[in-house]
Amino acid sequence: MRLGVLTSGGDCPGLNAVIRAVVRKVERDLDGTVIGFRDGYLGLMEDRYEVLTVDRCRGILPRGGTILGTSRHQPYGVDGGVDMVRRTVAKRGLDGLVVIGGNGSLGAGRDLQDDGVPVVGVPKTIDNDLGCTEVTFGFDTAVTTATEAIDRLHTTAESHDRVMLVEVMGRHVGHIATWSGIAGGASMILVPEEPFDLDEVCAALVRRHESGRFASIVVVAEGAVPVEGTFTLPDPGIDEFGHQRLGGIAHLLAPEIAARTGFDTKVVVLGYLQRGGTPTPADRVLATRFGVAAAEAASDGDWGTMVAIRAGRIIRVPLTEAVAEPKVVAPDIHDVGKIFFA
Ligand code: F6P
Secondary structure (H helix, E strand, O other): OOOEEEEEOOOOOHHHHHHHHHHHHHHHOOEEEEEEOOOOOOHHHOOOEEEEEEOOOOOOOOOOHHHHHHHHHHHHHHOOHHHHHHHHHOOOOOOEEEEEEEEEHHHHHHHHHHHOOEEEEEEEEOOOOOOOOOOEEEHHHHHHHHHHHHHHHHHHHHOOOOOEEEEEEEOOOOOHHHHHHHOOOEEEEOOOOOEHHHHOOOOOHHHHHHHOOOOEEEEEOOOOOEOOOOOOOOOOOEEOOEEOOOOOOHHHHHHHHHHHOOEEEEEOOOHHHHHOOOOHHHHHHHHHHHHHHHHHHHHHOOEEEEEEOOOEEEEEHHHHHHOOOOOOHHHHHHHHHHOOOO
């Protein structure tokens, strides 16, 4: 078997663990060869690659980022992109591709599959918003990083009797905000799934301070939105890949909270810290299981599927179903967080 592998979209702790597992399984158990394309779909279109071996993958398990590089470019965003992909796949004699990516990248993978290029998907994103899998690798690491930051912010916020707004990633969903907020004992968690009323947020913070429990940590997902008519966020614009620009909501909310409550309000945007660095043991194991399972799916010829985890077991699901709808935070988890709100 000859398999191509690529990492696409935002980087994520555990990408190298997946690559290493695919290579190990294919080289040692399936007597095949793995070719790694540089910079996601861009390298696939441009036929930029390296042959990946078990030796080449030594030492990469605990490393964050991706040894292959990544990008947000996709064949469907480039004139003739799909033909370029077909040419590379034929030229390199590949049976198919393992695409390690999030919603957008696996959506392109599904379209390639429909257009005759065999694809197996591996669900990657710190946001944990992919459907059909209980969790994506990278999420546990991001939550761990965010929780550590919140733990540290408690002591400084308490010392100065401040409101501390901690902004975490999550453009359509609030999984990181909810999990790190609960784990870090947040006074409030604002997520895209449940629009917030800023007056209610401020009233709760005032009640908390008046009751003598000083300092508040408010965890806000970058994609959180106010209830219509209660507070207006400026239009952030669109980036070159058609995604809404995000990151910065905490800076917009802080002066408003300060003005409405009179509390000293500070902001910490965790940003790319959540994506960088070494994966947690849980993410290393999940990524490794996904990599082995993806190689097996390819070897079985089960193209058009994504590997996933459900009730602790690795399964295969149709790519089409996986990318149909983002997975939102289950209301019962968010409700648990609310018990501890301000
Ligand atoms: O990996 C997903 C994500 O972390 C989003 O939460 C965030 O909005 C986005 O990536 C930002 O990534 P970039 O700036 O690299 O496009």
